[in-house]
Amino acid sequence: MKTILAVANETIGGKQIIELITEKAGDGKARLVICVPRTQPNHGNVIYDDAVYDAARVRVDLARTFLRTVGIEAIGEVGDPDPYSATMDAVAEYHPDEIIISTKPATSSGWLKRDLIERIQDASGLPVQHIVTDVDTEGIGFGVTLVVANRTAAADELLTELKKKAGSERHVFVVVVPQEGGEGTAARRARARLVQLVDRLRAADLLAAGMIADPDPYTATMNAMQFFHVEDIVISTLPATRSGWLRADLIQRVTNATGKPVTHIEATPAGSPAAA
Structure with missing residues (x-):
């Protein structure tokens, strides 16, 4: 059975990534691993590590819970704050056959400004499918x-x-x-x-x-x-x-x-x- 690694943050519940995951991993077609990098909050003078970790873990939990309602079981993990490091750590741990990366549109995505997709393709040698999700206009599942x-x-x-x-x-x-x-x-x-x-x-x-x-x-x-x-x-x-x-x-x-x-x-x- 092949393994699919899905990497996303605020877009983890986007309709497009959920539909793509369902297409690729539904009915037990593949093992699914979800990786959510931690995100530093915009508000507050003090960064609480527990709160930062919890926020990412909740996104993992919600994605896994929702996928379970459509019959897909997934492994989930909280990743490094740097999305490149988080992805490559997950690649080393789970040895996926392909990677799905979901980002916001280019105008608002910090990930794309760092050439994330190309860097992961070059470093992993794996096929990488990039999904753009504007959750503000498209909503989530x-x-x-x-x-x-x-x-x-x-x-x-x-x-x-x-x-x-x-x-x-x-x-x-x-x-x-x-x-x-x-x-x-x-x-x-x-x-x-x-x-x-x-x-x-x-x-x-x-x-x-x-x-x-x-x-x-x-x-x-x-x-x-x-x-x-x-x-x-x-x-x-x-x-x-x-x-x-x-x-x-x-x-x-x-x-x-x-x-x-x-x-x-x-x-x-x-x-x-x-x-x-």
């Missing part, structure tokens, strides 16, 4: 709702709202949990909340993946908008009397900056006296 929450991540009010939004099996939820501080204990606490919400969504038969992110919820949201083609946003906060996010006018700032529909949920943390 599934709808994406961005979910931003922290202390209310396990709240029933949030889960109820997300269940209402899931009107299609091709709809997925990207969960973002800001760390509420630096790395270490704050990151572990955020990851525990993330895992709890993603597990509850999957238990409800919803497609979901998630990442921990910058401590500032606005920065975390804007970086996620860079990494994913999002249709709408759900932000879950504590009640107004207790929410620092609301005091910082988070809802309006995100609405103004993204131009996306934003749903605000006020919720009570699970296990608190009020929730009980």
Whole structure:
């Protein structure tokens, strides 16, 4: 069985690459390996390594999850921030027979400005198929709702709202949990909340993946908008009397900056006296 290596970043869910993968690897025709290079975020003064890795891993998870719904199993890995190094590392690891590389159009693709396609062809000696995907105009193969929450991540009010939004099996939820501080204990606490919400969504038969992110919820949201083609946003906060996010006018700032529909949920943390 031949092996196909697909390399993409923000365009990983683009319709063209999904259709090409389905054509080449559907019905068990080939083994598929997906490689997503890490991307440095545009927002924030501090780069959190966990958040950068998580963002790429979520793109891998979502691609694999969606492909699974059309009957394709794939191996996925997070690659080096440099797309050339990421591709060549994957070539050395998986020995593919051919490579698919998906990029944005030339006017906006940093990869093409570095002659990525030609360099990989020359270095690997493999056939390389280049797919151009403008996700802003063409869309992707599934709808994406961005979910931003922290202390209310396990709240029933949030889960109820997300269940209402899931009107299609091709709809997925990207969960973002800001760390509420630096790395270490704050990151572990955020990851525990993330895992709890993603597990509850999957238990409800919803497609979901998630990442921990910058401590500032606005920065975390804007970086996620860079990494994913999002249709709408759900932000879950504590009640107004207790929410620092609301005091910082988070809802309006995100609405103004993204131009996306934003749903605000006020919720009570699970296990608190009020929730009980």
